Amino acid sequence: MPKALSAHTIAIIKASVPVIATHGPEIIKSMYDRLFLDDHIRALFNHSNQGEGGSQVNALATAILAYARNIDKLEPLLPLVERIAQKHIGYNILPEHYPFVAKALLDAIADVLREAATPELLNAWRDAYWFLADLLKEREADLRRRLEESPGGWTGWRQFYISDRIKESGVITSFILRPMDEKPVVRHQPGQYLTLRFELSTGIEVKRNYSISSAPNDETYRISVKREAAGSGGSRHLHDIAMIGDTIHLAPPAGDFFLEADQVRPVILLSAGVGLTPMVSMIETIDTDRPALEAHYVHAALNSATHAMDQHVRSIAKSHGNIAVSTFYSEPGTQDVVGRSHDYDGFINIDWLRNHTPFNDADFYLCGPKPFLRSLVDGLWEAGVEPCRIHFEFFGPSDELLAA
Numbered sequence: 001m002p003k004a005l006s007a008h009t010i011a012i013i014k015a016s017v018p019v020i021a022t023h024g025p026e027i028i029k030s031m032y033d034r035l036f037l038d039d040h041i042r043a044l045f046n047h048s049n050q051g052e053g054g055s056q057v058n059a060l061a062t063a064i065l066a067y068a069r070n071i072d073k074l075e076p077l078l079p080l081v082e083r084i085a086q087k088h089i090g091y092n093i094l095p096e097h098y099p100f101v102a103k104a105l106l107d108a109i110a111d112v113l114r115e116a117a118t119p120e121l122l123n124a125w126r127d128a129y130w131f132l133a134d135l136l137k138e139r140e141a142d143l144r145r146r147l148e149e150s151p152g153g154w155t156g157w158r159q160f161y162i163s164d165r166i167k168e169s170g171v172i173t174s175f176i177l178r179p180m181d182e183k184p185v186v187r188h189q190p191g192q193y194l195t196l197r198f199e200l201s202t203g204i205e206v207k208r209n210y211s212i213s214s215a216p217n218d219e220t221y222r223i224s225v226k227r228e229a230a231g232s233g234g235s236r237h238l239h240d241i242a243m244i245g246d247t248i249h250l251a252p253p254a255g256d257f258f259l260e261a262d263q264v265r266p267v268i269l270l271s272a273g274v275g276l277t278p279m280v281s282m283i284e285t286i287d288t289d290r291p292a293l294e295a296h297y298v299h300a301a302l303n304s305a306t307h308a309m310d311q312h313v314r315s316i317a318k319s320h321g322n323i324a325v326s327t328f329y330s331e332p333g334t335q336d337v338v339g340r341s342h343d344y345d346g347f348i349n350i351d352w353l354r355n356h357t358p359f360n361d362a363d364f365y366l367c368g369p370k371p372f373l374r375s376l377v378d379g380l381w382e383a384g385v386e387p388c389r390i391h392f393e394f395f396g397p398s399d400e401l402l403a404a
Contacts, residue, residue, distance in 0.1 A: 002134035005071065005127060012124035013071045020068050023112050024061035030108035031101075032057065041100050044091055046195075046207045071128060081132070082256045085139040089147075090195035090209060090254040092156050093140070098133045105129060147252050152184035152218060157197060157249040162242060163220065168308035172274055173239055174213065174224040177250065187216035190285040191258030191278040191365070191393065194221060195251040200237050208234040211277040211367070211393070212253060213309075215284035221250070224308060226274035257393035259285060259365065265389075266294035266362040270348060270376060273301065275368030278393060280309055282365065287320045295323045296357045300348050300372065303333040304341045326356065350379040359385075366392040 036042045110117040147153040164176040214222035227239040269279040301307035317323035327342040
């Protein structure tokens with residue numbers, strides 16, 4: 001545990017909350033602009049997250065604001081620390097990278113706040129930054145140590161190759177990733193993701209996060225990727241160019257969203273679109289390792305053309321005997337018929353969950369696009385579901401509403 005912050009530093013940081021609330025996004029954007037002037041620091045980031053209407057900037061600004069507001073109370077910060085530490089494992093962020101961020105952040109505060117950025121304020125934020133950085137470095141060192149000590153574990157980047165491709169729907173394809181050295185791979189927690197590093201046909205190297213869609217098996221990982229028409233081309237490269245035998249670099253499994261090993265309460269797995277990927281990993285794990293666990297797999301898709309892995313999930317439910325499957329189509333096609341291709345028209349909603357699942361007793365696991373998460377996470381909170389029973393994963397940066 002790093003040395004505690006002084007009462008004086010805490011008071012200055014808390015007094016700066018209004019100005020950080022006003023100028024936070026501008027400060028973080030300025031910080032990133034400075035960081036990205038350094039090519040070796042720029043290469044650490046997933047630059048697809050820098051788009052999305054500034055979502056990465058807004059997400060980090062919200063996190064910094066939450067840190068300032070809670071700087072005198074460590075416990076509310078621990079989930080934030082864990083989420084960031086897991087991301088850093090995925091992107092291979094190392095202790096030697098932290099000083100670059102410190103300088104960029106403090107220079108950005110000074111630039112944006114100008115005369116309000118007094119030496120006293122800058123010194124307080126320097127101390128606050130390094131307090132948080134030391135917390136992160138301690139947690140990341142622990143995560144790396146556990147990975148190195150686990151069978152099949154590694155840190156940094158490891159070379160894999162695509163051993164198979166499986167078309168799951170009109171927009172989703174699965175890729176089986178096998179290590180080049182043919183040695184075992186560390187068992188992931190069902191729900192975690194991989195960070196992939198690969199080169200586009202343009203020669204540009206990119207990093208992308210994809211949830212693992214298979215149960216742990218010691219030999220391979222499966223990712224199931226939606227082809228996105230927009231963006232910088234990572235998913236299009238995998239769909240349109242990557243071939244069986246192509247090599248790719250992987251960081252070890254990471255992420256703080258996963259099915260608990262000691263899960264006893266029933267689980268309700270809620271997903272939309274390609275958000276089914278961590279849920280399929282969970283459902284496969286429940287099938288093989290949790291014969292007594294009650295599970296409800298509830299998935300939303302546009303229609304049968306985009307719906308992936310339905311027959312696979314239903315065969316798992318049938319073999320397990322304690323898994324219920326329900327599917328919703330919001331834009332059913334002419335060939336889609338309730339009771340045959342899917343179970344319900346429309347969207348998953350709180351009233352349906354109350355009437356068809358063990359709503360008051362279960363843990364909820366959610367993954368999908370932001371509108372889906374906003375609707376259901378807010379709905380669960382408003383319905384009185386305790387926060388400890390709500391677990392959710394983001395695609396890309398956590399947006400402000402959910403991060404708050």
